[in-house]
Amino acid sequence: MTATALPARQRAANSARAAFVQHWPLYLIEAALLGLFMVSACAFTALPEDPASPFRKALPWGFARRALIGLAMGATAVALIYSRWGRSSRERRRAWRFRRSLVRGM
Numbered sequence: 001m002t003a004t005a006l007p008a009r010q011r012a013a014n015s016a017r018a019a020f021v022q023h024w025p026l027y028l029i030e031a032a033l034l035g036l037f038m039v040s041a042c043a044f045t046a047l048p049e050d051p052a053s054p055f056r057k058a059l060p061w062g063f064a065r066r067a068l069i070g071l072a073m074g075a076t077a078v079a080l081i082y083s084r085w086g087r088s089s090r091e092r093r094r095a096w097r098f099r100r101s102l103v104r105g106m
Contacts, residue, residue, distance in 0.1 A: 026088075026089055029085050029088060029089050030089055032085070033080050033083075033085060033086060033089070036076075036080060037073075037076060037077060037080055040072075040073070040076045041073050041076070044069050044072040044073055044076070045069055048065045048068065048069060049065065049069075
């Protein structure tokens with residue numbers, strides 16, 4: 001059977017499978033970065049918000065604690081995005097979008 005004779009659903013499944021096989025390192029990197037961000041978000045939230053934490057006693061204002069949590073999470077995101085793995089992920093995604101735009105003629 002030729003590619004054009006396949007049903008549309010099967011062609012889509014084949015192309016999704018081929019994309020996964022081709023890009024699995026990128027997906028693995030992004031999953032690892034997301035996992036690191038979630039662990040750091042949990043730690044940055046649990047530390048100042050735990051009632052027994054000395055950090056909470058030192059900074060009793062809720063707004064200030066939440067602002068520091070936001071700054072810590074933002075700094076973590078920036079650090080992960082500009083890390084070697086984050087740069088690799090961004091560059092591959094940018095190259096993929098460029099190739100896709102060439103194929104589509106945009």
